[in-house]
Amino acid sequence: MNLDEAQRLVAAVPHWHHTFEILPGLVTPGSYDPRFLLDALGLPADLSGQRVLDIGPSDGFFSLAAQRRGASVVAVDYRSKEAHGFGAMEKITGATFDYHCANVYDLSAATLGTFDHVLFLGVLYHLPDMMKALAIVRSLCHGTMYLESHAANDLPSEHALARYHRHDALAGDITNFWSPNAACIRDMAGDCAFDLITDKTWGDRYFGRFAVSNEPARKRKLQLGYGLCP
C-alpha cells in the first residue's frame, strides 16, 4: 500500500489508542506508546507453531508483534475492528487475524481452544467481575498469561485491596470499574490457578507474568465460588 492511501486509512479511524510506526514513515496518532510493555512481556523471539490470544487488542500493536514472531493469533475485543484501529492496521500492514467481536465473559475453550500465551493487557480494570474474568482467562490458557493493569499502588501493599470507581470516577470513563493493588492481583490470579513468575509496579500500573497451575486443589475455591462441580 502506498503512503497516501495508508495516511487516509489512519485518518479515518475515529480514535487511536496505540502510537506506533504502522508503515515506514507513518506513525499512528495514539496517546499510548506500548513498546516498553512489549519489551517487558519477555515473549519468546520465535513463536512459530504457538497460539497467542490477545484479549482487548485495541489497535492491535501486540497482535501484530506476536504474529510477526510467527504466532497464530486470535484477537478478541467487544468493539468492532472499525471502532478502533485494528481494521485499518490489517489493511495497511497486510496482516490478517482471527478477530472475534465478543465480550471476555462470553469466551470459552470449547469454541476458541486453549493458548500457549494469553495477553491480558490493559483490560482487568475495565471488568466488573475481575475473578470471573480471570477464571475464564485461566480456562483459555495452558501456558503463560501476561497481565497488565491500572493498579491502586497507593493502597497498603501488605493487604490485598482494590478501589472501586463509581460511574466515570477514573479518568471520566465509565468503562473503568476497579483498581486492584499488586497483592490483590496476585491473590486473585493465584486463586484462579495461576502461579506468579515475576511482576512489577510503576506509577499507577502493574505488570505480572504467570504460569498455569494444573493442581486440582488450586481450582477448588473457584469451583465452589461459581458453583461448578469438581
Ligand SMILES: C[S@@+](CC[C@H](N)C(=O)[O-])C[C@H]1O[C@@H](n2cnc3c(N)ncnc32)[C@H](O)[C@@H]1O
Ligand atoms: C485500555 S485498552 C488496552 C489495549 C491493549 N491491550 C494494550 O494494552 O495496549 C482496553 C481494551 O479492552 C477492550 N475491552 C474492555 N472491556 C472488554 C470486555 N469486557 N470484553 C472484551 N474487550 C474488552 C476495549 O475495547 C479495549 O480495546
